Amino acid sequence: MTRSCSDGLPVPQRYGAILAIALGITVSVLDGAIANVALPTIARDLQASPASSIWVVNAYQLAIVVSLLSLASLGDLIGYRRIYQAGLLVFSITSLFCALSDSLVTLTIARVLQGFGAAAIMSVNTALIRIIYPQRFLGRGIGINSLIVASASAAGPTIAAAILSVASWQWLFAINVPIGIVALLLGMKFLPANHQKSTNQRFDPISAVMNALTFGLFITAISGFAQGQSLLLIASEMIALLVIGFFFVRRQLRQESPLLPVDLLRIPIFALSMGTSICSFTAQMLAMVSLPFFLQSVLGRDEVATGLLLTPWPLAIIVIAPVAGRLVEHIHAGLLGGIGLAVFALGLFLLAMLPHNPTDIDIIWRMVLCGIGFGLFQSPNNHTIISAAPRHRSGGASGMLGTARLMGQTTGAALVALMFNLFPSNATHVSLILAGTFASVAAVVSCLRIAQTRPTPL
Structure with missing residues (x-):
C-alpha cells in the first residue's frame, strides 16, 4: 500500500495519483453527458417512449445525489x-452491465x-487532491481538477457522436471498462492512504437513510x-421533505x-x-x-x-481554470471569485440580448466570456471549500462541494422546464436573464468573503 504523506506526495508519485483521479473523474462526468446524446437511439432500440427513456439519465443523477454525502462520510x-477504488470497481462492473442491458428496466437498474x-468517485476526489498536493500548491491541484471536469463535459457530445457513428449505443458504456481498470491499477499503485481520521467518528446508517430521503x-x-405534475403530490413530497429534513x-x-x-x-467563509457554488451552478445549468x-x-x-457553438464555453474554462488555480495562491478567493462571477453574469445577460438574427461570432464571443468568468470563479471557490475544513473532515467538505454542484445543476434544469411551461415562446430568453440574476x-x-480571513490548514 502506498504510504501517506503529511504534506503532499513526491513528484513522481504525485503525477501517477493525479492521473488515477483524472481518469476516474473523466469517465464519471462523461457518462452523464454521453447518455443525454444517445437517449433517442436508446429509446428506439429498447422500444421505450422518449419520456420513459429519460430515466436512463435521471436514475444516474438521483443515485449520485442520494449517496454522495454518505460515501464522503465513509471516506473520512x-x-x-478505499472509497475511490471501490467506486472505480463498481463503476467499471456496472458499465459492463449497462452495455449488456436488453430492456429499459435492466438499463435503468444498471x-x-x-x-x-460514480458518487464514490466524486465524493472523495477533491479530498484526495488535498493529500496529494502540498498545501502551498493546493490551488493548482484544484485547478487541474476543474480542468478535467470541464474537458470531460466539453468532450461528451463529441465522443458520443463519434462512437454512435461507428458503433451501437452499448459501446458508450463499454468504453468505461478498460479506462476504469487502468484508473484502478494506477490508484492501487499511487494513491495515498489517509490516516488523519476522527477517532470518535462512526458511520450512522439512520442519517444515511434520512439523507437519501x-x-x-x-x-x-x-x-x-x-414538469406540471399534480400539486397534491408535490405538496405531499414537500411536507415529507420538510419533516424529514428538519429531524x-x-x-x-x-x-x-x-x-x-x-x-x-x-465557518463563515465555508x-x-x-452559497456561491449553488447559485453559480444553477446559473450555468439554466444557460446550458x-x-x-x-x-x-x-x-x-x-x-x-x-x-x-456550445463548445467555446467549456474550452474557455479549460484555459482559465489552471490559471485561476495559481492566482488563488496570491489573490483572495472572494475577490477572484467575485470578479469571475461578475464576468459570468455579464456574459449571460449579453446572451439574453443577442440580436434578432445573430451570427456565429455573436454567439461565440459571448460563450467565451461566460466560460472565462466561470473558470475564474470555480477553482478558487473549490479551493476555499476544501481548505476551510479541518484536514480530517476533507471527505465531508468534498461531499458538500459535490452536493452543492449537483443541487445547483438539478435546480437549474428544473427551472428551465418551468420557464418552458410558463413562457413557451421565449423560454430561453427568460432562462438566460434568470441565470444572469443567479450569477x-x-x-x-x-x-x-473578502472580509473573511484566508482559510488556513487545520
Whole structure:
C-alpha cells in the first residue's frame, strides 16, 4: 500500500495519483453527458417512449445525489483511497452491465448502480487532491481538477457522436471498462492512504437513510413541479421533505462528525463559498440546458452546429481554470471569485440580448466570456471549500462541494422546464436573464468573503 504523506506526495508519485483521479473523474462526468446524446437511439432500440427513456439519465443523477454525502462520510472514516477504488470497481462492473442491458428496466437498474460508483468517485476526489498536493500548491491541484471536469463535459457530445457513428449505443458504456481498470491499477499503485481520521467518528446508517430521503424528495418535488405534475403530490413530497429534513439536520447538529457537515457551515467563509457554488451552478445549468433549444428551434442550427457553438464555453474554462488555480495562491478567493462571477453574469445577460438574427461570432464571443468568468470563479471557490475544513473532515467538505454542484445543476434544469411551461415562446430568453440574476447574486456573496480571513490548514 502506498504510504501517506503529511504534506503532499513526491513528484513522481504525485503525477501517477493525479492521473488515477483524472481518469476516474473523466469517465464519471462523461457518462452523464454521453447518455443525454444517445437517449433517442436508446429509446428506439429498447422500444421505450422518449419520456420513459429519460430515466436512463435521471436514475444516474438521483443515485449520485442520494449517496454522495454518505460515501464522503465513509471516506473520512475508512479512508478516501478505499472509497475511490471501490467506486472505480463498481463503476467499471456496472458499465459492463449497462452495455449488456436488453430492456429499459435492466438499463435503468444498471444506471442506478453505476451512479453509486460514480458518487464514490466524486465524493472523495477533491479530498484526495488535498493529500496529494502540498498545501502551498493546493490551488493548482484544484485547478487541474476543474480542468478535467470541464474537458470531460466539453468532450461528451463529441465522443458520443463519434462512437454512435461507428458503433451501437452499448459501446458508450463499454468504453468505461478498460479506462476504469487502468484508473484502478494506477490508484492501487499511487494513491495515498489517509490516516488523519476522527477517532470518535462512526458511520450512522439512520442519517444515511434520512439523507437519501431528504435529497431524493427535493429532486423529485422540484422536477415534478417544473414538469406540471399534480400539486397534491408535490405538496405531499414537500411536507415529507420538510419533516424529514428538519429531524435530519437536528440529528446532524448533535453529532461530532455529522454525515451532512452542517457544523462546517458555522465557518463563515465555508458557508459563503457553498452559497456561491449553488447559485453559480444553477446559473450555468439554466444557460446550458436552454441554449440548445434556442439554437435549434429558433435559429435553425443542426445538432453538430449546436454542439460547436456550445463548445467555446467549456474550452474557455479549460484555459482559465489552471490559471485561476495559481492566482488563488496570491489573490483572495472572494475577490477572484467575485470578479469571475461578475464576468459570468455579464456574459449571460449579453446572451439574453443577442440580436434578432445573430451570427456565429455573436454567439461565440459571448460563450467565451461566460466560460472565462466561470473558470475564474470555480477553482478558487473549490479551493476555499476544501481548505476551510479541518484536514480530517476533507471527505465531508468534498461531499458538500459535490452536493452543492449537483443541487445547483438539478435546480437549474428544473427551472428551465418551468420557464418552458410558463413562457413557451421565449423560454430561453427568460432562462438566460434568470441565470444572469443567479450569477450576480453569487458575485455579491463571493465578495462578502473578502472580509473573511484566508482559510488556513487545520
